[in-house]
Amino acid sequence: MKSHMQSPELWFRPGKIPLPVLLSFIESRLLTATPRLGARNGAHPKGYKPGQEVLLRVLDEDDVEHLRQNIRIDEILIRRLSELTPNDLRNTLPFHTWEEIQASFSQFEGRPVHGHEDVSIITFSYL
Numbered sequence: 001m002k003s004h005m006q007s008p009e010l011w012f013r014p015g016k017i018p019l020p021v022l023l024s025f026i027e028s029r030l031l032t033a034t035p036r037l038g039a040r041n042g043a044h045p046k047g048y049k050p051g052q053e054v055l056l057r058v059l060d061e062d063d064v065e066h067l068r069q070n071i072r073i074d075e076i077l078i079r080r081l082s083e084l085t086p087n088d089l090r091n092t093l094p095f096h097t098w099e100e101i102q103a104s105f106s107q108f109e110g111r112p113v114h115g116h117e118d119v120s121i122i123t124f125s126y127l
Helices: 019-027 098-109
Strands: 009-012 033-037 053-059 065-080 118-126
Touching (some): 019 053
């Protein structure tokens, strides 16, 4: 099995928004940023570097792949969760506040995620 560093990817699953809506956001190229827990720079095992080409994948709840698309990482913004502004989140459909991201991360991680934890906003462009 290849590691994330050998074959980097950015994957999405439906959560706050249904799968058909998520697919439409990606197919229309409206989604151009995503939050990830932790400092996801090149030092992180699942980190990224600006300019790096990665595979974007959309999976459903049963791990069935519905879309794959090549993208380029444009920017990695690392901040404390509670310091994220609406401007930082403008392209992260469907998140508008750091509290929405906190609730989503807490559900995904199965533990409380706190405002002092690092979050990366990964901005990307479609190839």
